[in-house]
Amino acid sequence: MALKLNHCMPSSQPLSSRPNHRLRSPKFFMASTLGSGLKTVENGKKPYMPPREVHVQVTHTMPPQKIEIFKSMEDWAEKNILVHLKPVEKCWQPQDFLPDPASEGFDEQVRELRERAKEIPDDYFVVLVGDMITEEALPTYQTMLNTLDGVRDETGASLTSWAVWTRAWTAEENRHGDLLNKYLYLSGRVDMRQIEKTTQYLIGSGMDPRTENNPYLGFIYTSFQERATFISHGNTARLAKDHGDLKLAQICGTIASDEKRHETAYTKIVEKLFEIDPDGTVMAFADMMRKKISMPAHLMFDGQDDNLFKHYSEVAQRLGVYTAKDYADILEFLVGRWKVEKLTGLSGEGRRAQDYVCGLPSRIRRLEERAQGQAKESPTIPFSWIFNRKVKL
Ligand SMILES: [Fe+2]
């Protein structure tokens, strides 16, 4: 079922004029991609060209003097943020959840894994593959964090708390894609080559979160995203359990708990920004929400389906893995977490931003309900990730 909320939502930037953009699912509030990427690839003129984003690129919107705020938070970040990293020796590794290729029982364990996977429907695999590809585009997310003024890793091995966090966060996240990738490979249920191509395209395309090198926007974005991934991996865990695969449920649940820990760290950074600079932070929050939180894999492409991300998101919505309601719930959670309603002493613009974000969750829900009332019968379409078997959107 495709909800049609996105075009109802306030937006500061025009989307592409392609007619099917009006049909995009609302839950990801994502930016558009141009179809020219596909044509360019086919024509062979510029084979390296990925699908393109259409937003105007806006850079360095944080006033330079505010960089001092982040420098002054160095010690605070060491004591309050780095503590949310787990020492490597205490971390789980993908191998803990997978058949051991060096053991006698390897063949048998793989057979059992494949038997369990047979009980899981195709639509679940579409969502799990999309989640895995999202995790596998990790180079893009480390790059995104290192675009942020005042907190970027200036050398690649910088010892600032911000840089230490970003590298260790990346290293923790790296296990997520690894684990899901190896599980999916062993399951025998999916077209690994198509999946690998999609990952290559996606990393080549990057992402456009519209955070403008601005760490206020960047950390609001990551707070939202960590919670979104916590919710979606939690839901794939729940569904795996429903399908009788407790080992896959454990895999997804373990990843979800990492995301929760990361959410705690990023929301703490923004909480501190609210304390130091409430006006600037509430305006950044409103700005980010007006632009909508695009999902990290919104530029996804498999060489075939020009609307792959939209289709994957619609399956995720139908299965209840990540929905328009989740988007509103996350926003409401963050408004409460940062006590936005209780902020006082704001400027006029700050108060308008406060009113906007506090009223937004109920506006999104109203639009969602209206869209659900108008929902039409969903089509069934092929996904290359599962050998072009068809899945209902
Ligand atoms: Fe992750």
Ligand SMILES: [Fe+2]
């Ligand atoms: Fe994460």
